[in-house]
Amino acid sequence: MTRRTSPYLILAAATATSLVLGACGDSSDATDEEAAGSGGEVSLTVATFNEFGYEELLEEYEELNPGVTVEHVKADTADNARAALRNSLGANSGAADIEAMEVDWVTEFKQYPDKFADLSDPEVEGRWLDWKTEAVTLEDGTLMGYGTDIGPEAVCYRADLFEEAGLPTDREEVAELLGESWEDYFAAGREFVATSDAAWYDSAGALWQGMINQVDFVYEDADNNVVATTNPQVRELYDQVLAASVDDELSAGLGQWSSDWSSAFQEDEFATMLCPGWMLGVIEGNAEGVEGWDIANTFPGGGGNWGGSYLTVPAQGDNIEEATKLAAWLTAPEQQLKAFESKGTFPSQVEALGSDTLLGSTNAFFNDAPTGEILAERAEAVTMMPHKGPKYFEINTALQDAITRVDVDGTDDPDSSWDKFVAAVEALG
Amino acid sequence: MGATTTAPPAGALPPPPAPAPTPQPGRRGRGRARLARLDSTASPYLYIAPFFLLFIVTGLFPLVYTGWVALHDWDQIMGKGEFVGMENYVDVLTGRGFWKALANTVSIFVLSSVPQIMAALLIAALLDRNLRARTFWRMGVLLPYVVAPVAVALIFNNLFADRFGLINLLLETVGLDPVRWHSDRLASHVAIATMVNFRWTGYNALILLAAMQAIPRDLYEQAAIDGANAWRQFWSVTVPMLRPTIVFVVITSTIGGLQIFDEPKMYDSFGRGGADQQWQTLTIYLYELGWTRADFGMASAVAVLLFGIIVVFGVVNFLLTRRIAHDDGGRR
Known part of the structure; x- marks a missing residue:
C-alpha cells in the first residue's frame, strides 16, 4: 500500500511546497495593490532613534488628517538607525517613508542625492537657523532634510568641586572664569587641578569634538580632497588638546560613553563638561543623587553645536507627497516645541527659539538654571557649521582613536599615535 | 542507564521486510x-x-x-x-588592519577554545558520575548558554571596566595592580575569551556528557577489574570512545571561535575593537569595512579570506584531534 501511494505523496508535497513558495512571493504584491487601490487611505511610517518626542504628535496628526495612519518605528541607537537605513537604501526597498538622520552622518548620505526626495519648498524657507539648513542643502539647491533639533553647547560644571578648590560657584562668575577661548578654559583648569584631586574635564575626545566643530575646513577642503594629515590646524589643535589633557593632567582620561565614564559621574572625577542641550539628560541620569551640577552660559572659542537631527524622505517610498507633508508638520515650530516639552529636544526653528515656553524653562537638577534661555543664547552664538565631506565621519573616527590611544589607553605618545592616524587615513584611500 | 545494560548484539537487524509482491505480467504491471x-x-x-x-x-x-x-x-x-580583479585582496593583505585582526582572532580563539574544551570534558566527566539531583546540575551548566549574549556582555562590561570594574576593585583590595582590561591587548583578549567560555563551556559539556552516557558501562567494569584507576579509565576508555564527539565539538568551536563577533562587538560601547585595534577580530574588521566604510568589495575579500582560514584551521584541528584520540583504544 505505502509503496504505491508514495509517488503521489511526493507529488503532493512538491505541489504544496511550490504553493507555499508562490504564496510568499505574491503576498507583498497583494498588500501593495491594497494600499494603492483603496483611494484616500494612506499609511506612513516614520523611523526615528533614541527620543524624538513624537509619540503624541503622531497621534495628533492622525486626528487632524482622517485617512492617514502613521506607524512609528524606533531604533534604540542612532548607529542602528544608520545601519538599517544604509541597508534599505542599498536594497532599494524597506526604508520608512520618513527617515530621521543624525547630523554626524547626514553628510555621508549627501553622496546619494538621488535616493532622497527634494524637500525644498518656499513655505518652509527661513524656518530654521541658517547653518542648520545649510548642512543639508546641496550645491544645486536641493534640500535633503527638515531640521528637528540641535545641540548648542554650554559648559556644565560641579559647583561643589569649584567651591572646594576655592573657585567661584555662581553661574555668571563661572562663565567669566571659563573665559572666551580654549586657552582661557585650560588656564582655569590648571588653576583648578592645582588645588583639587579631581580632573578638569572628562575626556580629551569630548573636547576635540567641541574644538573641531569650530573649524571651517578640518579634514577635507572645499573640493573634498582629504587634507586631514597636512592641515596644520588639525595638528595644532591635536597637540593643544593632548598637551592640556596629558601634560597638564586636565583630563580624567575617560573614554566618553564607556562604562567607566558613566560610573565616574558617581565619583568626584571631573569638574566640568562640554554640554550640548541633550547632554543635560545624560548627566542627570548618570549623576543621579549627586548634588552640585550647574550650567554656565559660555563656550570656549565662541559657539558650538554638537548633534541634532533631520527628517528625510527616501525617494523609494510610495507616498512621497504625504510623507513630505508630515515631515513639514512635525518640524514646524509649534510641534517641535511640544517635542521639547516632552523629551527636551532643543528646537532648531528660529521662531521656537524666541518662544516663552522655551525661554521660561528651567532645570531643577542643574540648580534651577534657566536652561532654555542659556541654550537659546548658546544657539545664537553658533554662526557656522564646519564643512563635512563624505569622509568626515571616518577620518574623525580615526582621529578620535588617536586621541583615545594617548588620553585613555596610554598605549602611545602624541607623536606615535599621530603616525598611526596618518596610516589610517592613507588606508581609507 | 544502569551498569548492567548492554548494547544490543551487533548482529541484530530490523525484521526482514515482507517479500515484495511478484510483478504482474502485462503492461500496467511493468509500469508500476x-x-x-x-x-x-x-x-x-x-x-x-x-x-x-x-x-x-x-x-x-x-x-x-x-x-x-x-x-x-x-x-x-x-x-x-x-x-577590479584581485585589487581588493591586495589592499586587504597589504594593509596593517587585516593582519592585526587576524592575530587578535587567533589569540582569542586559542584563549577560548582550548580551556573551554578541557573544562567541558572535565565537567562532563564529573556530571557523568552518580550525583544527587543530577538533572539540576546538568541544567545548571546550561544556564549561561540561555542568558542572552547582550546581558552577558553588560555584566562582563561591569566586571572588566578599567577604572571602576569589580575585578580591578578586588585586585586592588588584595594589593595587586589593576589590569588595564581595555588598553592592554592581551588583557582584552583574556576578558573576551572569558565571556566566550562562560557562554559555551556548559553547552559543550552537555554534548560531551550525552556521548559519555552512550559508552557501554561494562567497559568501565572491565577496566576496573584490570586495576585501572579513575584517571586511567578517563584517558583510556572515555576519551577514545568520545572521539567523534570531540572532533565535532572541536570543529564547531573552531568555526564559532574564528567567527567571533558578539563578544568583541559588545566589549565596549563603540563596538569597533578598541582605539588601537586591541581586540578587533576579523569579523569586526569586516563589519567596519562593509558597514562603516561602505566598501563591500573589500569586506567581501575579507569574508572570502576568513572562509579559507576557517577551512584550514578546521582541517588541521580535525587531523589533530583524530590523532590524539587515535593513540590508544581507538578502534579504527
Whole structure:
C-alpha cells in the first residue's frame, strides 16, 4: 500500500511546497495593490532613534488628517538607525517613508542625492537657523532634510568641586572664569587641578569634538580632497588638546560613553563638561543623587553645536507627497516645541527659539538654571557649521582613536599615535 | 542507564521486510514496477532535497556571490562598480588592519577554545558520575548558554571596566595592580575569551556528557577489574570512545571561535575593537569595512579570506584531534 501511494505523496508535497513558495512571493504584491487601490487611505511610517518626542504628535496628526495612519518605528541607537537605513537604501526597498538622520552622518548620505526626495519648498524657507539648513542643502539647491533639533553647547560644571578648590560657584562668575577661548578654559583648569584631586574635564575626545566643530575646513577642503594629515590646524589643535589633557593632567582620561565614564559621574572625577542641550539628560541620569551640577552660559572659542537631527524622505517610498507633508508638520515650530516639552529636544526653528515656553524653562537638577534661555543664547552664538565631506565621519573616527590611544589607553605618545592616524587615513584611500 | 545494560548484539537487524509482491505480467504491471523501483531509488533524495534547495538559496548562493562581489569596486548603497580583479585582496593583505585582526582572532580563539574544551570534558566527566539531583546540575551548566549574549556582555562590561570594574576593585583590595582590561591587548583578549567560555563551556559539556552516557558501562567494569584507576579509565576508555564527539565539538568551536563577533562587538560601547585595534577580530574588521566604510568589495575579500582560514584551521584541528584520540583504544 505505502509503496504505491508514495509517488503521489511526493507529488503532493512538491505541489504544496511550490504553493507555499508562490504564496510568499505574491503576498507583498497583494498588500501593495491594497494600499494603492483603496483611494484616500494612506499609511506612513516614520523611523526615528533614541527620543524624538513624537509619540503624541503622531497621534495628533492622525486626528487632524482622517485617512492617514502613521506607524512609528524606533531604533534604540542612532548607529542602528544608520545601519538599517544604509541597508534599505542599498536594497532599494524597506526604508520608512520618513527617515530621521543624525547630523554626524547626514553628510555621508549627501553622496546619494538621488535616493532622497527634494524637500525644498518656499513655505518652509527661513524656518530654521541658517547653518542648520545649510548642512543639508546641496550645491544645486536641493534640500535633503527638515531640521528637528540641535545641540548648542554650554559648559556644565560641579559647583561643589569649584567651591572646594576655592573657585567661584555662581553661574555668571563661572562663565567669566571659563573665559572666551580654549586657552582661557585650560588656564582655569590648571588653576583648578592645582588645588583639587579631581580632573578638569572628562575626556580629551569630548573636547576635540567641541574644538573641531569650530573649524571651517578640518579634514577635507572645499573640493573634498582629504587634507586631514597636512592641515596644520588639525595638528595644532591635536597637540593643544593632548598637551592640556596629558601634560597638564586636565583630563580624567575617560573614554566618553564607556562604562567607566558613566560610573565616574558617581565619583568626584571631573569638574566640568562640554554640554550640548541633550547632554543635560545624560548627566542627570548618570549623576543621579549627586548634588552640585550647574550650567554656565559660555563656550570656549565662541559657539558650538554638537548633534541634532533631520527628517528625510527616501525617494523609494510610495507616498512621497504625504510623507513630505508630515515631515513639514512635525518640524514646524509649534510641534517641535511640544517635542521639547516632552523629551527636551532643543528646537532648531528660529521662531521656537524666541518662544516663552522655551525661554521660561528651567532645570531643577542643574540648580534651577534657566536652561532654555542659556541654550537659546548658546544657539545664537553658533554662526557656522564646519564643512563635512563624505569622509568626515571616518577620518574623525580615526582621529578620535588617536586621541583615545594617548588620553585613555596610554598605549602611545602624541607623536606615535599621530603616525598611526596618518596610516589610517592613507588606508581609507 | 544502569551498569548492567548492554548494547544490543551487533548482529541484530530490523525484521526482514515482507517479500515484495511478484510483478504482474502485462503492461500496467511493468509500469508500476518501474515506478516502484524509481520510488525506492529516487525518493530518499527528494526527501532531503528541501534542505539542499534551501541551502543553495540561503548558503551556497551568498557564498559564491560574495566571491563575485570581492572582485569589484562595490559600494554598499550604490552597488556594483568597476571590475577590479584581485585589487581588493591586495589592499586587504597589504594593509596593517587585516593582519592585526587576524592575530587578535587567533589569540582569542586559542584563549577560548582550548580551556573551554578541557573544562567541558572535565565537567562532563564529573556530571557523568552518580550525583544527587543530577538533572539540576546538568541544567545548571546550561544556564549561561540561555542568558542572552547582550546581558552577558553588560555584566562582563561591569566586571572588566578599567577604572571602576569589580575585578580591578578586588585586585586592588588584595594589593595587586589593576589590569588595564581595555588598553592592554592581551588583557582584552583574556576578558573576551572569558565571556566566550562562560557562554559555551556548559553547552559543550552537555554534548560531551550525552556521548559519555552512550559508552557501554561494562567497559568501565572491565577496566576496573584490570586495576585501572579513575584517571586511567578517563584517558583510556572515555576519551577514545568520545572521539567523534570531540572532533565535532572541536570543529564547531573552531568555526564559532574564528567567527567571533558578539563578544568583541559588545566589549565596549563603540563596538569597533578598541582605539588601537586591541581586540578587533576579523569579523569586526569586516563589519567596519562593509558597514562603516561602505566598501563591500573589500569586506567581501575579507569574508572570502576568513572562509579559507576557517577551512584550514578546521582541517588541521580535525587531523589533530583524530590523532590524539587515535593513540590508544581507538578502534579504527
